[in-house]
Structures are given as structure tokens and as C-alpha cells.
Amino acid sequence: MPVRIENLNFEYNPKTPFAKRALFDVTLDINDGDFFGVIGHTGSGKSTLISHLNALTRVQSGTLFVNGMDLSPKKIDFKKLRSTVGMVFQYPEYQLFAETVEEDVAFGPKNIGLSADEISQRVREAITMVGLDYQSIRSRSPFDLSGGQMRRVALAGIIAMRPDILVLDEPTAGLDPRGKQEILTLIKKIKQTCSIVIMISHNMDEVSACCNRIAVFSEGKVHGVYEPRELFAQKELLEKLNIDMPGVTNIASMLADRGFNVDRSIISEDELVDAIVGECQRRGLCAK
Amino acid sequence: MREITLGQYYPVRSVIHSLDPRAKLVLMIAYIVMIFFVDTFVGYGLVLLFLLLVIFLSKVPLGKVLKSLKMILFLVIFTVVMSVLFYNGNENDLLWGWGIIRIYSQGLINAGKMALRLIFLVLGPTILTFTTTPVQLTDALESLLKPLSYIKVPVHSLAMVMSIALRLIPTLVEETDKIQNAQKARCADFETGNIFKRAKAMLPVLIPLFVSSFRRADELADAMDSRCYRGAKGRTRMKKMHFRLRDAVSLLIFALFFFVILWLRYNFFPAFFDLSLLTWLV
Numbered sequence: 001m002p003v004r005i006e007n008l009n010f011e012y013n014p015k016t017p018f019a020k021r022a023l024f025d026v027t028l029d030i031n032d033g034d035f036f037g038v039i040g041h042t043g044s045g046k047s048t049l050i051s052h053l054n055a056l057t058r059v060q061s062g063t064l065f066v067n068g069m070d071l072s073p074k075k076i077d078f079k080k081l082r083s084t085v086g087m088v089f090q091y092p093e094y095q096l097f098a099e100t101v102e103e104d105v106a107f108g109p110k111n112i113g114l115s116a117d118e119i120s121q122r123v124r125e126a127i128t129m130v131g132l133d134y135q136s137i138r139s140r141s142p143f144d145l146s147g148g149q150m151r152r153v154a155l156a157g158i159i160a161m162r163p164d165i166l167v168l169d170e171p172t173a174g175l176d177p178r179g180k181q182e183i184l185t186l187i188k189k190i191k192q193t194c195s196i197v198i199m200i201s202h203n204m205d206e207v208s209a210c211c212n213r214i215a216v217f218s219e220g221k222v223h224g225v226y227e228p229r230e231l232f233a234q235k236e237l238l239e240k241l242n243i244d245m246p247g248v249t250n251i252a253s254m255l256a257d258r259g260f261n262v263d264r265s266i267i268s269e270d271e272l273v274d275a276i277v278g279e280c281q282r283r284g285l286c287a288k
Numbered sequence: 289m290r291e292i293t294l295g296q297y298y299p300v301r302s303v304i305h306s307l308d309p310r311a312k313l314v315l316m317i318a319y320i321v322m323i324f325f326v327d328t329f330v331g332y333g334l335v336l337l338f339l340l341l342v343i344f345l346s347k348v349p350l351g352k353v354l355k356s357l358k359m360i361l362f363l364v365i366f367t368v369v370m371s372v373l374f375y376n377g378n379e380n381d382l383l384w385g386w387g388i389i390r391i392y393s394q395g396l397i398n399a400g401k402m403a404l405r406l407i408f409l410v411l412g413p414t415i416l417t418f419t420t421t422p423v424q425l426t427d428a429l430e431s432l433l434k435p436l437s438y439i440k441v442p443v444h445s446l447a448m449v450m451s452i453a454l455r456l457i458p459t460l461v462e463e464t465d466k467i468q469n470a471q472k473a474r475c476a477d478f479e480t481g482n483i484f485k486r487a488k489a490m491l492p493v494l495i496p497l498f499v500s501s502f503r504r505a506d507e508l509a510d511a512m513d514s515r516c517y518r519g520a521k522g523r524t525r526m527k528k529m530h531f532r533l534r535d536a537v538s539l540l541i542f543a544l545f546f547f548v549i550l551w552l553r554y555n556f557f558p559a560f561f562d563l564s565l566l567t568w569l570v
């Protein structure tokens with residue numbers, strides 16, 4: 001079910017000297033099936049926007065519908081909303097608290113009020129889904145795990161609630177390249193069980209590889225919503241917004257600048273290799 | 289929640305903000321002492337004028353200052369009611385009596401003075417914290433207590449502990465906020481249930497908070513070590529406090545004011561001008 005955001009405005013600490021406007025007339029439609037990317041500089045309001053989606057931040061002005069649920073009224077069904085919208089914050093491993101991994105993952109399902117059987121089944125499923133071995137890890141302390149494992153456990157804690165919409169705030173921040181890749185693969189796998197995934201990221205390789213639509217934020221406003229190819233082919237726009245290109249797009253663009261006949265909107269390694277090989281063959285530099 | 293640091297610093301530029309924090313601290317202490325010498329409504333009137341002038345100069349909105357009195361409202365009301373009820377005056381002073389409840393006019397006057405004293409006592413530190421950051425205050429305290437270090441009181445270490453604690457309070461608040469949000473996103477409920485249930489509901493917030501506090505303390509210690517922190521010895525300041533003309537002038541003005549208050553109370557030089565006459569009018 002979709003997310004509809006219309007003219008959303010938000011100000012922190014209104015009517016004080018610390019007042020800080022964080023969102024200006026944000027209008028966005030996120031549809032079923034979307035893997036929606038949100039990019040923009042630090043402080044551009046990305047986190048503020050997504051914390052509206054499960055009513056951790058309340059609507060000040062504008063309208064916001066999630067799965068047909070109006071989030072403007074003061075009283076809403078928080079439990080229902082928060083089990084529908086799973087929110088993985090930045091550095092989610094800092095939210096771990098329980099004595100064992102199993103208990104920690106069970107925290108969300110327990111709060112929803114599921115039966116014990118249902119809970120233990122979901123916990124097992126979630127832990128397995130994030131690529132950990134249920135039997136060997138279930139009774140370990142989450143504080144003894146490695147950073148990457150802790151993050152997986154935290155993710156499992158959200159997945160165990162079986163959210164329909166999964167929101168991730170910089171899910172790969174602070175991980176090593178391998179850990180990044182693993183989490184990303186995991187998220188793509190989870191995508192098959194949810195109808196919408198929304199991901200904030202600063203890494204354009206990730207965004208271009210995962211997302212089908214990308215919202216570009218700048219100083220609290222939505223600069224535009226693009227498809228990855230459409231966005232990353234616009235060199236001037238990216239320069240103006242000070243956004244990096246994905247690595248492969250950058251190479252494609254440099255090759256094109258030097259007179260090589262490759263498309264500037266290439267966003268995957270395969271495409272780039274194909275384009276280079278194709279061009280070499282055209283020039284007779286290698287066999288067909 | 290990010291703005292809730294300890295105290296209530298109101299960030300504007302004003303004469304009062306720019307005074308030497310040491311001068312302000314001394315003035316605040318002297319002010320509190322002075323309040324105990326005021327015992328007439330005329331005196332309180334003068335103090336009120338003085339405070340209004342200071343608040344005006346500080347550019348802090350009057351409403352903000354008054355709002356901070358809300359906290360002691362209950363205390364003031366309680367004090368007034370108690371002192372009116374338990375005042376034992378003589379019978380021809382009786383205003384109203386019913387059973388054992390007897391209200392005397394002198395009792396009312398006393399209670400009024402007591403309420404004013406409480407309010408004025410609180411306003412001093414309030415204005416100080418509105419115009420001085422906690423870090424400035426610790427620095428001022430360290431500087432003023434320096435003589436104690438000659439008798440081996442670890443003034444610098446204490447001040448350092450205090451300023452680190454103060455520095456970390458906003459961080460801690462922010463962190464609490466974040467963790468609380470993360471648990472709320474997992475449908476944690478902090479708002480309903482009786483007090484025990486709510487205290488228990490805070491565990492998933494407190495445990496991660498402790499864990500990260502210890503981690504942060506470790507990191508901070510390492511960072512200080514690696515920048516050769518060795519305590520007070522040979523340490524200079526980045527922001528030196530300067531005692532300037534304006535500080536001297538404020539101290540002088542306050543001394544004069546204190547003198548007037550003492551004059552009101554003890555009426556020395558009666559031949560000169562009998563100020564106590566004024567107090568009869570009230």
C-alpha cells in the first residue's frame with residue numbers, strides 16, 4: 001500500500017530561539033513495489049521526513065497517508081502503524097538491550113501482542129533471514145557479537161514484526177566494504193517480502209544498484225524524483241547539487257568525454273563491460 | 289529535545305551576556321545575600337525595579353523569565369498558606385476567624401513578604417543561567433576557587449569533571465531520544481501502565497544508554513590521553529575570561545544598590561534623610 005505525502009512542513013522547536021525549519025512543502029508519492037531511494041546532504045531533512053512515516057515525528061502541517069491511514073490526527077493506532085512501517089535507524093545496533101539475541105529480536109513481536117508460538121516462529125525466521133545461524137546465536141549476548149552481526153540482529157528485530165513498508169536510514173554506514181555488500185544483498189532479499197522499501201543513503205553505488213526511484217533532497221525541499229538512469233546521466237544537475245556519480249557511471253562518463261561511444265546513463269558494471277567490449281569490437285580491437 | 293541543555297541559556301547578545309562570568313557569579317551570590325536584608329515592601333519594590341532593568345538589558349523576554357517561576361509556584365503557594373494559617377498574632381489584629389483557623393493581618397503581610405523573598409531568590413540564579421552558559425559558569429567557578437588549590441583541593445579536576453558532565457548532558461539527552469525512538473519503532477510503549485510498568489518499560493532505553501556511555505567515556509579518555517592531557521599543570525585556556533571596565537562598573541552599581549538596601553534596613557545617617565518614613569507609608 002502506498003505512501004502519500006503532500007505539502008509536508010516541519011519545524012523543530014517552533015516558537016523558540018532554537019526554531020529550525022527542516023521540511024518545506026514536501027510532496028512525494030511512493031507506490032507499491034518501489035525501492036525508493038532518498039539522497040541529499042547531511043541536514044537536508046531526510047531523517048526528519050522518514051521519522052514522520054511511523055509517527056515518531058508528528059505532522060505539523062500538510063497531509064500524510066501511509067497505507068490509507070491518515071497520520072495527521074493526534075490519536076492514531078500507533079501499534080498498527082508501527083508494525084506496518086518497520087524503521088531501521090542509523091546504527092541500529094545501538095538499540096540492542098536484551099540478554100540474548102533471541103529476546104532482543106522478540107521485543108517487537110512481543111510488543112505487538114502476538115502469541116508465544118507466533119513470536120518464536122517469527123524470531124527464528126527473522127534471524128535465519130538475516131543470514132545468522134539461529135541455533136548457535138539465539139542464546140548469545142548481543143553485546144558479544146561483531147559490529148556487522150549486531151547490525152543484522154537489529155535488522156532481524158524489525159523484520160520479525162513483518163512490516164509491509166521497510167524504512168532504512170543509512171543502513172550501511174560505518175561498515176567495511178564487505179559488510180556493506182552483505183547488508184545490501186540482505187535488503188534486496190527482504191524487499192521480496194515487503195511492498196515498499198525506502199532507503200536513505202549517501203552511497204550512490206548502492207542507490208543506483210537498488211532503487212527504482214530516487215528523491216533528491218536539498219535544504220529541506222524535494223529537488224526532484226528521478227529514475228536512477230535519468231538522474232545519474234545529468235552531469236550538470238549532479239554537479240550543481242554536489243552529488244557524486246556511481247563509480248561505473250563516472251567511468252562511462254569519462255570514456256564518453258574521451259570520444260568513446262558509451263552511454264552516459266550506465267549504472268551497472270555489466271552494462272559498462274558490455275558497452276566497452278561492444279565498442280572495441282566495432283573498432284576492430286578485439287574479436288567478435 | 290536537542291535544545292534542553294542543563295539550564296536554559298538564551299542565546300542573544302547583550303551587555304549582561306557579555307559580562308565576565310566570574311563577575312556575574314559573584315554578583316549573583318551577593319544578590320542572594322542582599323535579598324535577606326530586604327524586609328519592607330519598598331525594599332522589594334526597589335529590587336523589582338533593579339531586576340526589571342537587568343532583564344531589560346539582558347534582552348531575555350520577560351515572559352521567559354516569568355515562566356521559569358512556574359516551577360516554584362507550588363512552593364510559594366504552600367509557604368503562603370502555611371504561614372498565614374500558623375501565624376500567631378494578637379487578637380486585635382484578627383481579620384477573620386473560624387474555628388481554629390485565625391487569620392491576622394500581620395500574618396498576611398508576613399506571608400506576602402516571604403513569597404516575595406522566595407520569588408526574588410529564584411530570579412537571581414534564573415537570570416544568571418539565562419545569560420551564562422554552563423561551561424562559562426564552571427570556568428568561573430574554577431577561577432574563583434583557585435585559591436583552594438593551594439591547600440591541595442583538586443579544583444581543576446573537579447571543574448573538568450563538571451564541564452565534561454555538562455558537555456555530555458545534551459549528548460545524553462539526544463542519545464536517549466534516539467534510542468527511545470528506536471524502541472518506539474518496535475512498538476515499545478512508554479506512556480501507559482502504572483509507575484512500575486513504566487519504569488520497567490524504560491529498561492530497553494537505559495541499558496543501551498549505559499552501554500554507549502561507557503563506550504563514550506572510554507573513547508574520551510583515550511582522546512584526552514592522546515592529546516597529552518595531564519591535568520591542571522601548565523594548561524592554558526582557549527577562552528580567557530577578561531575582567532573589563534563594564535564588569536567593574538556593574539560591581540560598583542550593585543554595591544551602591546546594596547548600600548541603599550542596607551540603608552533602608554538600618555537607617556544609618558538618620559539625620560540625612562529618614563528613609564524609614566517611606567516604609568510607614570506602606
Ligand SMILES: Nc1ncnc2c1ncn2[C@@H]1O[C@H](COP(=O)(O)OP(=O)(O)O)[C@@H](O)[C@H]1O
Nearest residue numbers: 012020022041042043044045046047048289290
Ligand atoms: N532533534 C532535533 N532538534 C533540532 N533540530 C534538528 C533535530 N534533528 C534534526 N534537526 C535539524 O533539522 C535539519 C534536518 O535534519 P535531518 O532530518 O537529520 O537531516 P538528514 O537526515 O538529511 O541529515 C538539520 O538542519 C538538523 O540540524
Ligand SMILES: [Mg+2]
Nearest residue numbers: 043046047169
Ligand atoms: Mg540523517
